[in-house]
Amino acid sequence: MKILFLTHAFNGLAQRLFIELRDLGHEVAIELDVNDALTAQALALAKPHLVIAPFLKRAIPERVWSAVPCLIVHPGVPGDRGPSALDWAILEGEREWGVTVLQAVGEMDAGPVWAHRAFPMRLAPKSSLYRREVTEAAVAAVTEAVDAFARGGKPVAAGELGAAARGRARPLVRQADRAIDWAADDTLTVLRKIHSADGFPGIRDEILGRPVRLFGAHAEGTLRGPVPGGIIATRHGGILRATRDGAVWISHLQAIAPEGGEPTLKLPAAEVLGEALAGVAEIAYAVDAPPHGETWRELRYEEHGDVGVLHFAFHNGALSPPQCRRLLAALQVAKARPTKVLVLAGGEDFWSNGIHLNAIEATGRPADASWESINAIDDVAREIITMTDRLTVSALAGNAGAGGVFLALAADRVWLNRGVVLNPHYKGMGNLYGSEYWTYLLPRRVGEKRAREITERRLPMGSHEAVQLGLADARFGHDPHAFLAAAIKRAQAMANDPRHADTVFAKRRQRLVDETAKPLDKYREEELERMKLNFYGFDPSYHVARYHFVHKLPKARTPYYLASHRAGARG
Numbered sequence: 001m002k003i004l005f006l007t008h009a010f011n012g013l014a015q016r017l018f019i020e021l022r023d024l025g026h027e028v029a030i031e032l033d034v035n036d037a038l039t040a041q042a043l044a045l046a047k048p049h050l051v052i053a054p055f056l057k058r059a060i061p062e063r064v065w066s067a068v069p070c071l072i073v074h075p076g077v078p079g080d081r082g083p084s085a086l087d088w089a090i091l092e093g094e095r096e097w098g099v100t101v102l103q104a105v106g107e108m109d110a111g112p113v114w115a116h117r118a119f120p121m122r123l124a125p126k127s128s129l130y131r132r133e134v135t136e137a138a139v140a141a142v143t144e145a146v147d148a149f150a151r152g153g154k155p156v157a158a159g160e161l162g163a164a165a166r167g168r169a170r171p172l173v174r175q176a177d178r179a180i181d182w183a184a185d186d187t188l189t190v191l192r193k194i195h196s197a198d199g200f201p202g203i204r205d206e207i208l209g210r211p212v213r214l215f216g217a218h219a220e221g222t223l224r225g226p227v228p229g230g231i232i233a234t235r236h237g238g239i240l241r242a243t244r245d246g247a248v249w250i251s252h253l254q255a256i257a258p259e260g261g262e263p264t265l266k267l268p269a270a271e272v273l274g275e276a277l278a279g280v281a282e283i284a285y286a287v288d289a290p291p292h293g294e295t296w297r298e299l300r301y302e303e304h305g306d307v308g309v310l311h312f313a314f315h316n317g318a319l320s321p322p323q324c325r326r327l328l329a330a331l332q333v334a335k336a337r338p339t340k341v342l343v344l345a346g347g348e349d350f351w352s353n354g355i356h357l358n359a360i361e362a363t364g365r366p367a368d369a370s371w372e373s374i375n376a377i378d379d380v381a382r383e384i385i386t387m388t389d390r391l392t393v394s395a396l397a398g399n400a401g402a403g404g405v406f407l408a409l410a411a412d413r414v415w416l417n418r419g420v421v422l423n424p425h426y427k428g429m430g431n432l433y434g435s436e437y438w439t440y441l442l443p444r445r446v447g448e449k450r451a452r453e454i455t456e457r458r459l460p461m462g463s464h465e466a467v468q469l470g471l472a473d474a475r476f477g478h479d480p481h482a483f484l485a486a487a488i489k490r491a492q493a494m495a496n497d498p499r500h501a502d503t504v505f506a507k508r509r510q511r512l513v514d515e516t517a518k519p520l521d522k523y524r525e526e527e528l529e530r531m532k533l534n535f536y537g538f539d540p541s542y543h544v545a546r547y548h549f550v551h552k553l554p555k556a557r558t559p560y561y562l563a564s565h566r567a568g569a570r571g
Helices: 012-023 036-046 087-091 126-150 158-164 185-197 267-278 322-334 357-362 366-383 405-410 438-446 447-456 464-471 480-496 498-516 520-536 541-550 566-569
Strands: 001-008 027-032 050-053 070-074 094-104 112-120 205-207 212-220 229-236 238-242 247-255 266-268 299-304 307-312 341-346 351-352 390-394 399-401 413-417 420-422 475-476
Touching: 001 012, 012 027, 012 420, 012 464, 027 566, 036 566, 050 126, 070 126, 087 126, 087 185, 094 126, 094 390, 112 126, 112 158, 158 185, 158 266, 158 480, 185 212, 185 247, 205 238, 212 238, 238 267, 266 267, 266 357, 267 447, 299 322, 299 480, 307 322, 307 480, 307 520, 322 351, 322 366, 341 480, 351 438, 357 366, 357 541, 366 405, 366 480, 366 541, 390 405, 390 475, 390 480, 390 498, 399 405, 405 438, 413 464, 413 480, 438 447, 438 520, 475 480, 520 541
Parallel strands: 001 027, 001 050, 050 070, 307 341, 341 390, 351 399, 390 413, 399 420, 413 475
Antiparallel strands: 070 094, 094 112, 205 212, 212 247, 229 238, 238 247, 247 266, 299 307
16 A cells, blocks of 8 residues: 655654554655645655654645545544643653544544554653654554555544543643742652653753753652752763752753844753852762662663673763763773673663764864764774673664664674664765764675665664664564563573583684774774765765754755655656
8 A cells, every 4th residue: 555654754653653564565655744735746746545644743734634534643542632642641640641543634633533552651751652652552553544444444433432532632731831840849740740841842940040941850769959949969961959859860951042042952961051060069870880779870780690781871862972981981891790791781762873963063063073972982882893702782672873773783693672763874964974883894794785775775674674684683572671681581591502602702703804804993994084074074964964953953845765756756
């Protein structure tokens, strides 16, 4: 069946649905929702049997939904209407929420229902819920809806679904609806309010006299402060603020610019506050220290017998130079331990997405900052590649993109959670060449020809395709916790294998053979020579693309590599 995706952005949910529907044999084209004229044009070019809208910020034009059935993916239970479905669910402490696939009609979110799925709510940021529970529910519901449509089925009015249709029309959540009263709100309330605005738009607040938006809230189980709202400590760029009955870590802030001022970026909280934090204590937490109550830290190392596990949960999977240095130090801690296998677990939402573009943009010297960033992550990749005294595993519970994918390939084995989406390419960021030793790591897995194809096509890849192509070694599990538990068991089996010593010896010998044929330093030198042109050359494509990306500027058209229906219309 020919399906046209109409979406505000090709986000994680849209990518996952694109992969799943293509795997089922459907022909899927993508059109970004830029304006009504381009949407109508896309409809004429694609001639779809069905339009699916996985992520929209405005209504589908009547001339579109009246011409072709259009299915809306709504992150709410049947009967729920409005643009803030998930926000309200978090704010109101819903124990169960859902995703509804409904047909577009004249009224927003009022159409009949094709399918719906429920899921239990975690106490978690909106962005995390969206990437995991909402996405999994959407895959199941959309698959059911498409199958029903193909069989000639019909949708039903929400009112006919009985108790499942418990939703209602609700307005856009305003800042006033989730404003924090630090003197009155308990920790749970503060967490829910910040979680409800995570990703976008953030919670408006004032810290040390500075108007800001709050992002990335994490509970603290031990540390306390005398004044609600006061800053107790810092850690890894985050700040710890006292609540009425406890404390919360806030990892990121966005300064609110005065009207007409320069746009600002979401950055580590301590970086935004700068010198205003003078005198606030930095409370470190050793990477291998056992947990003492609930807290927040980006890096954590633990052992399960002969298996070491290194967790690195960086915000949105992005790695700044300081984070790379901390990760490198953590790898060296792990390397000093007498384990047989090291599992690189990443984070549950993202394994890694490569260099930190927001941090680069914020420096005001993007070329130099880009150079520093790529060298810092290259150092991490080299540390993993040259760890020849044990076996290494990249266990991806969450998505990975660009340099993060190739960083994962530095390990001996790559295991994927079934729902993981990979974007193994750089070109979408202004024809960026990329480093992380990808010219060594990717061809050794898939061959030179296939490596070129993967990096040139610029499309997301699911776990099934990744294993088929040899980019990854195995896929299993669904839930990140279950996946990681299974990954540790597999790693223990590797450690206990009687052939383990022989396997490590063979790995060490192959590294020497590869180094003799072409030193790692040579791969890095060649990659960085190309990237120097991206950063310092006459072509500004990378800098333009990065600026548009970090400031979330809408595209003027759908890129041709996404809009397959426009390929014949190029001129």
